[in-house]
Amino acid sequence: MLKRCGRRLLLALAGALLACLLVLTADPPPPPPPAPAERGRRALRSLAGPAGAAPVAGLGTAPAREVRSLSEYFSRLARARRDAGPPPGGAPRPADGAPRPPAEPLKPRDVFIAVKTTKKFHRARLDLLLETWISRHKEMTFIFTDGEDEVLARHTDNVINTNCSAAHSRQALSCKMAVEYDRFIESGRKWFCHVDDDNYVNVRALLPLLASYPHKQDVYLGKPSLDRPIQATERVGEGEVRPVHFWFATGGAGFCISRGLALKMSPWASGGHFLSTAERIRLPDDCTIGYIVEALLGVPLTRSGLFHSHLENLQQVPASELHEQVTLSYGMFENKRNAIHMKGAFSVETDPSRFRSIHCHLYPDTPWCPRTAVF
Numbered sequence: 367m368l369k370r371c372g373r374r375l376l377l378a379l380a381g382a383l384l385a386c387l388l389v390l391t392a393d394p395p396p397p398p399p400p401a402p403a404e405r406g407r408r409a410l411r412s413l414a415g416p417a418g419a420a421p422v423a424g425l426g427t428a429p430a431r432e433v434r435s436l437s438e439y440f441s442r443l444a445r446a447r448r449d450a451g452p453p454p455g456g457a458p459r460p461a462d463g464a465p466r467p468p469a470e471p472l473k474p475r476d477v478f479i480a481v482k483t484t485k486k487f488h489r490a491r492l493d494l495l496l497e498t499w500i501s502r503h504k505e506m507t508f509i510f511t512d513g514e515d516e517v518l519a520r521h522t523d524n525v526i527n528t529n530c531s532a533a534h535s536r537q538a539l540s541c542k543m544a545v546e547y548d549r550f551i552e553s554g555r556k557w558f559c560h561v562d563d564d565n566y567v568n569v570r571a572l573l574p575l576l577a578s579y580p581h582k583q584d585v586y587l588g589k590p591s592l593d594r595p596i597q598a599t600e601r602v603g604e605g606e607v608r609p610v611h612f613w614f615a616t617g618g619a620g621f622c623i624s625r626g627l628a629l630k631m632s633p634w635a636s637g638g639h640f641l642s643t644a645e646r647i648r649l650p651d652d653c654t655i656g657y658i659v660e661a662l663l664g665v666p667l668t669r670s671g672l673f674h675s676h677l678e679n680l681q682q683v684p685a686s687e688l689h690e691q692v693t694l695s696y697g698m699f700e701n702k703r704n705a706i707h708m709k710g711a712f713s714v715e716t717d718p719s720r721f722r723s724i725h726c727h728l729y730p731d732t733p734w735c736p737r738t739a740v741f
Contacts, residue, residue: 466578474506474569476556477576480546482539482617483563484532485513491563496521498725503569508549510542536650537641541649544640551628551636556581558628560652561620564676566694566721568728571672575623576694585624586656588615589673598647598657610647613667614656618675619692621655627665634658681707688727694732696720711736 481500483492492509500507500522508524512532519525526549530541543560550558557576561567579585581663595611602608615621623631634643635658644654659665672690674680676697683691685708696705696719710723717723726735 370531382680383389404712418493430592443517451633468574468577469580470577472556472573472577472581474503474573476581477506477559477573478550478553478555478557479503479561479567480550481507481509481563481565482542482546483509483511484534485511485515486532487563488515488518492518494719494721495563498568498721499569502729503567506569508546510546510549512538512542536644536648536687540641540644540654543655544635544638547628547631547635548637551632557622558625559620559622560617561693562695564695564697564719565620566620566724567620568689568692568694570728571690571692572622575670575672575698579624579668580626581624582626583624584630584663585668586621586625586627586659586665587668587670587721588621589619589625589669589671589675590614590667591616591675591677596649596653596656598649598653600661610657610661610699612656612660614653614660615667616675616677617650617652617655618677619673619694620675621652623655623659627659627663630663631658634662659714676704680704685709685727688724694721695723 376715481492481495486601488511496518504522504524507522508526509518509522510526510528511518512528512530514527515525526545528542528545530545531538546560547558559567559572559576575587579587590613592613595613597609597611599607600610628635633639640651642652643658644651647654648659649657656667660667672692674691675682675693676695676699679699680695681704683706685693685706688694688706688708694706705714705718705720706724708720708723708727710717710720711726712722714720728731729735
């Protein structure tokens with residue numbers, strides 16, 4: 367009997383030992399799934415830096431605020447990516463850094479370039495453009511002015527007298543923009559580009575830039591002159607106003623709009639509606655374009671560092687990258703002469719805007735360009 371008890375005890379001990387070994391070697395059961403709120407917090411922690419704040423590209427070196435929700439993180443990330451344009455002098459690039467492939471073939475006759483001017487600047491500014499870049503691209507360039515000029519009419523057939531005021535007021539500027547818009551819609555062309563009479567347009571760079579976007583899609587292309595959205599007051603009824611803010615591309619650097627987007631702007635821009643829309647925010651023409659596109663239609667401005675105005679330091683544009691730039695300008699900046707800094711075919715005294723030197727750099731076969739010019 368003692369022997370039987372001993373055998374049973376040994377068997378029980380062996381079984382217990384085997385059960386312990388099986389428990390120790392088995393995989394542990396999965397933990398219960400976290401609650402939705404805990405999953406969100408873990409996702410934020412995985413996106414956050416060492417201190418627990420999610421770093422967002424494009425926000426510079428300023429201390430990062432704590433991100434408290436996934437929606438806030440992606441909202442800040444989207445704003446930062448939207449605010450970050452291509453590097454100065456660089457070609458338009460998607461997020462992966464590769465050059466944008468052509469979206470569709472584009473010919474010069476597909477583009478409508480509107481040059482806004484006033485009669486008192488026909489000789490001082492417009493003659494320079496007619497001598498340089500317009501001379502190569504007359505079929506795509508349309509001059510919008512406020513007075514008749516027989517001399518100007520002999521240079522090109524595309525002169526439109528808007529009959530707007532010659533004053534440099536927001537009403538006069540919006541009047542001309544309204545005519546520009548209507549003429550573009552009538553033309554049936556794919557792209558509308560607006561520039562001022564102190565802009566040099568490098569069409570060789572403009573065409574491939576526009577060709578990288580489908581003209582039937584919503585594209586608003588240019589460069590803002592402000593580092594933040596403009597704040598305005600929108601009149602929405604009799605004595606009723608509300609705040610509104612939006613980005614706009616400065617007309618001083620030029621901007622382009624696809625036909626697909628231009629057609630959607632029609633309720634606020636066509637047939638004289640542009641003037642009444644401008645009065646709703648009491649801002650100039652380029653601001654009104656941004657108001658219609660961004661605030662009313664919800665289409666964001668696509669920034670490009672290839673557009674330049676006299677409101678920036680033009681001497682920072684490298685002469686070696688001039689062939690890549692879409693627009694250039696000249697004027698005054700911080701009470702100093704502001705123009706592209708380059709060696710060229712002409713001296714600064716004879717060519718203060720540097721447009722003649724730029725033109726000879728881009729088109730050295732121009733008959734009046736010196737053959738021995740050093741750039």
